[in-house]
Each structure stands twice: as C-alpha cells, then as structure tokens.
Amino acid sequence: MIKISNKAALGSVISAEDVARIMPQACKALETLEQGTGAGNDFIGWVNLPGSITQDTLSQIEEVASSLRETCEYVVTIGIGGSYLGAKAVIEALSDNFAAYKPAKTKVLFAGNNIGEDYLSDLMNLLRDRRFGIIVISKSGTTTEPAIAFRLLKELLEQQVGKKVAAQRIVAITDEHKGALRNLATEEGYKTFVIPSNVGGRFSVLTPVGLLPIAVAGFDIRKLVAGATEIEKADNQLVLLYAATRNALYRAGKKTEILVNYNPKLHYFAEWWKQLYGESEGKENKGIFTASVDFTTDLHSMGQWIQEGERTIFETVISVEKADNEVIIPFDDANLDALNYIAGKRVDEVNKMAELGTRIAHQDGGVPNLLIQIPEISEKYLGQLIYFFEKACGVSGYILGVNPFNQPGVEAYKKNMFALLKKPGYEAESQAILARIDK
Numbered sequence: 261m262i263k264i265s266n267k268a269a270l271g272s273v274i275s276a277e278d279v280a281r282i283m284p285q286a287c288k289a290l291e292t293l294e295q296g297t298g299a300g301n302d303f304i305g306w307v308n309l310p311g312s313i314t315q316d317t318l319s320q321i322e323e324v325a326s327s328l329r330e331t332c333e334y335v336v337t338i339g340i341g342g343s344y345l346g347a348k349a350v351i352e353a354l355s356d357n358f359a360a361y362k363p364a365k366t367k368v369l370f371a372g373n374n375i376g377e378d379y380l381s382d383l384m385n386l387l388r389d390r391r392f393g394i395i396v397i398s399k400s401g402t403t404t405e406p407a408i409a410f411r412l413l414k415e416l417l418e419q420q421v422g423k424k425v426a427a428q429r430i431v432a433i434t435d436e437h438k439g440a441l442r443n444l445a446t447e448e449g450y451k452t453f454v455i456p457s458n459v460g461g462r463f464s465v466l467t468p469v470g471l472l473p474i475a476v477a478g479f480d481i482r483k484l485v486a487g488a489t490e491i492e493k494a495d496n497q498l499v500l501l502y503a504a505t506r507n508a509l510y511r512a513g514k515k516t517e518i519l520v521n522y523n524p525k526l527h528y529f530a531e532w533w534k535q536l537y538g539e540s541e542g543k544e545n546k547g548i549f550t551a552s553v554d555f556t557t558d559l560h561s562m563g564q565w566i567q568e569g570e571r572t573i574f575e576t577v578i579s580v581e582k583a584d585n586e587v588i589i590p591f592d593d594a595n596l597d598a599l600n601y602i603a604g605k606r607v608d609e610v611n612k613m614a615e616l617g618t619r620i621a622h623q624d625g626g627v628p629n630l631l632i633q634i635p636e637i638s639e640k641y642l643g644q645l646i647y648f649f650e651k652a653c654g655v656s657g658y659i660l661g662v663n664p665f666n667q668p669g670v671e672a673y674k675k676n677m678f679a680l681l682k683k684p685g686y687e688a689e690s691q692a693i694l695a696r697i698d699k
C-alpha cells in the first residue's frame with residue numbers, strides 16, 4: 261500500500277496542531293463528497309468507480325485492445341486534458357524508457373493535445389503507409405484540438421485503407437448520447453465506448469478513456485483497477501492527511517505545490533496530477549498553483565530556486581522504494597573520475613541518497629515536504645496513487661470552498677479563439693475582439 265508522511269512538512273510554518281485544526285473540516289469535506297451533497301455533485305461518478313467497473317466492461321476493453329494490437333503497428337490516441345493525460349501518465353510510467361526506439365508489437369502515440377502544425381505533419385509522415393488505428397476521445401465531442409487531429413488522421417487512414425476498413429480501425433470514446441463525435445461515430449459505424457456523464461475528464465482515467473489506450477500499450481488494466489479499488493475500500497486516513505496538510509500549508513502562505521519525482525518515468529504522472537489539482541482548485545481567485553520537477557535532472561536548474569528562492573512553496577515527493585533493474589557502479593583501477601567511493605553500489609542507492617539529501621536540504625531551506633512512498637512502479641501502485649490523488653483532490657477542493665468538478669475558466673480562451681477564427685455564432689465576439697486588437 262502507498263504510504264504518506266507529513267512529518268517534514270511540520271515545524272517551520274505549520275504545526276501538527278494546525279493540521280489537526282483543519283481535520284474536522286477535511287472530514288466534513290469527505291462526507292460531503294461521499295454523500296454527494298456538495299457543489300458539482302453531478303460529476304462524482306468516479307468516487308465509486310474502481311469498485312464498480314464490471315468484469316464485462318474490462319473484457320470488452322481488452323477485446324478491442326487486442327484487436328487493435330493485432331491489426332495496427334501504431335494506435336494514435338487523440339484527446340486533450342483529461343481525455344489524454346491519464347493514459348499518457350500510466351503508459352509512460354510502465355514503459356521502457358527507450359520504448360520509442362525499440363521494436364514493439366503496437367506503439368501508442370498521442371495527438372490532439374496541441375495544435376502544432378509541425379507535430380501533426382511529422383505524425384502524418386510517420387503514419388503514411390503504416391498500419392495504424394485511432395482511438396478518438398472527447399467527452400463533449402466538440403473540443404477543437406482533438407477534432408482537428410481526428411479530421412486529418414481519419415482522412416489519411418481512409419485514403420490508405422478505404423472507408424470501410426478505416427471504420428474498423430477507429431474507436432470513439434465519448435458521451436453516450438450527445439456531441440459531434442457521438443453523431444460522427446454513429447454515422448460512420450465506429451466501435452464506441454461511453455464516458456459516464458457523471459465523470460469529468462480529469463477524473464476519467466479509470467474509464468475506457470484511460471483503460472483502452474493503456475490496454476493497447478500492453479499493460480494490465482485489471483491490476484490498475486484493483487490497485488485503485490484497494491484505496492477506495494480503505495479508510496480515508498491517507499486522503500485526509502494529504503488534503504488537510506496541503507490546505508494548512510496554503511493558509512500559511514505556501515501557494516505553490518511542487519510534485520517531485522526521482523524517476524524519469526513519472527514525468528507524465530506529474531503532468532496528470534498538475535491538471536487534476538490545477539483545473540479542480542484554481543478558481544474564484546484561489547487555489548494552490550501546481551508545479552512539478554524531475555529530480556535529480558531539475559536539481560541542476562530549478563533546484564537553486566527551490567533551495568533559495570521566494571519561500572512560497574512546498575514539495576510533495578513521490579518516492580519509489582524499489583527500482584526494477586539492478587545496475588552496479590563498477591570499480592576502476594585508475595579512478596581518474598574519483599568515483600571509486602561509490603563503486604559496488606547500485607545506481608538506485610546513489611539516487612536514494614540524492615533524494616534524502618535533497619529532502620533534508622529543502623526542509624532546512626524552508627520548503628516543507630510531504631512524502632508519498634510507493635513500493636515500486638507497477639499497475640497496482642499507479643492505480644492506488646491515481647485514486648488516492650483523485651479522492652484527496654475532491655476533499656481538498658471542498659476544504660478550499662470551490663467546486664472542484666467544473667472548469668469555467670477554460671472557456672475564456674476558447675471564446676476568443678473562436679471569435680478570431682470567425683466561427684459561426686461568434687460574430688459579436690469577433691467584432692469586439694478585432695476592435696480591441698486594432699487599438
């Protein structure tokens with residue numbers, strides 16, 4: 261089971277009493293979440309999700325995944341935000357670091373998470389004359405970034421294999437009834453999976469949104485779901501401790517939380533986490549800003565700022581107890597690099613000492629530290645982490661006093677972009693924004 265300690269977060273700006281003082285509020289927030297009586301309660305379907313995923317759903321996902329694996333060298337997963345980051349996080353965490361350069365039966369690629377013309381052009385060049393399939397994911401079915409990528413890749417696939425075969429290699433994951441993607445999927449006869457209407461994008465990794473791409477990449481979705489279910493069924497002590505401590509720190513002026521890892525495979529896990537908390541809590545002019553660093557890499561860049569910059573930050577360190585592989589640092593007779601003092605040690609032992617040394621240095625430098633430990637990077641523990649962070653996010657958002665399940669702020673850029681692109685229906689906004697730019 262994952263473990264969490266807030267010991268190194270206490271002492272400088274908050275005390276154990278400060279956390280204890282928030283605890284009743286945290287318990288109330290948990291109750292509100294579990295009883296579905298809080299703001300955004302039409303989007304809390306994820307709370308009981310891991311334990312309620314049926315064997316039948318898992319089998320259907322595995323079946324479609326294995327048929328895509330049989331047919332395709334590449335499967336492009338199209339989606340953005342919550343319709344992308346969960347799958348990306350888990351696949352990156354479980355994959356060989358150099359998977360992109362090694363042969364594999366089927367490689368999962370991602371698109372529709374940016375509007376980079378070169379990105380799309382490079383991707384289409386890669387896919388030309390290759391056997392590829394598409395998983396297109398959008399809950400609303402109308403998001404611009406994935407819609408552009410899908411239009412381009414659908415055309416490419418149809419040109420390559422014809423409309424009929426293309427339709428067999430496209431899977432759409434969207435709302436059960438509404439949205440352009442649902443209509444398109446029905447019209448074209450695509451295989452579809454449903455994103456439950458009461459599960460928001462950033463809480464959807466344990467639905468087909470995350471599970472299908474993860475299964476296509478060859479990982480065990482049953483273990484992932486089982487891990488999440490363990491946390492769902494456990495008491496909520498870990499969740500309460502994390503949610504209460506980060507809110508106590510926030511109230512004490514620690515406005516930025518940095519998620520720290522010491523394993524490059526967790527880079528995208530931090531991206532998923534940043535979206536989960538950033539989009540859930542950053543509203544009504546409040547909320548902890550979520551940032552992340554990959555150590556020790558970033559100790560040689562942001563490490564300076566963290567050690568001695570403005571004291572408005574705290575860190576949450578994800579510590580992985582066991583590396584998967586053993587690499588021993590060799591003894592060298594000449595010792596010209598003066599490294600013999602660590603000869604015979606595992607690389608991971610050095611990494612662990614870097615981690616310990618950094619945690620102590622940052623604490624000494626006025627950076628409170630929360631520590632989350634997982635025994636290893638595996639489906640089971642990623643599942644535990646995912647559900648732990650989701651639940652704590654709901655609780656934390658309610659402690660903060662916001663609706664953690666909406667994202668009204670995301671609309672502002674879209675409105676301007678549509679106005680600038682002269683999307684039908686945005687005529688008034690178009691005139692207004694163009695007048696502003698002219699000035």
Ligand code: PA5
Binds near residue numbers: 400406463667
């Ligand atoms: O968490 C969220 O709700 C968002 O990040 C969405 O997932 C993201 O905007 C993509 O939306 P959609 O799935 O409707 O295309």
